[in-house]
Amino acid sequence: MSLRVQKVSELIRRELATILEKDYRFENCLVTIHEVSPTPDMRQCFVYVGVIGKPHQQENAIEKLIKARGSIQRDLYKRVKLRCSPQLFFRLDKSVERGVPLLNIIDNLPPPLPDEPAEEAAKD
DSSP states (O other): OOHHHHHHHHHHHHHHHHHHHHHOOOTTSEEEEEEEEEOTTSSEEEEEEEEESOHHHHHHHHHHHHHTHHHHHHHHHHHSOOSSOOEEEEEEOOHHHHHHHHHHHHHTSOOOOOOOOHHHHHHO
16 A cells, blocks of 8 residues: 555544544444545545444444445545545444454463572572
8 A cells, every 4th residue: 555545544534533523423332443445546445443332233333324424425525635535435343342352361361470490490
């Protein structure tokens, strides 16, 4: 990915996060923009959204974003001036959901055994 595409995707990610925070409410769940992946021609942009909540809340949040896509794109176009403003496609990103069980396993590991002093190791 070129440096320009990286900068534009980061700018779009920040602006989308601001738009969602200010203008949209999601019931009993937390919605974050994890990644924005534009196509090389910048005509389409895949927005990977993390939703922390129950499965039905995740589905409702994504449906709400898809239904409000036109309004979100309009708000984004007002904030970010590009020659060709990309069409947004929202996708549910479950990477955080997959990572939580792994973090729980790590948290539940027993503490490491203390190192043996050098003197005792030399005697054996």
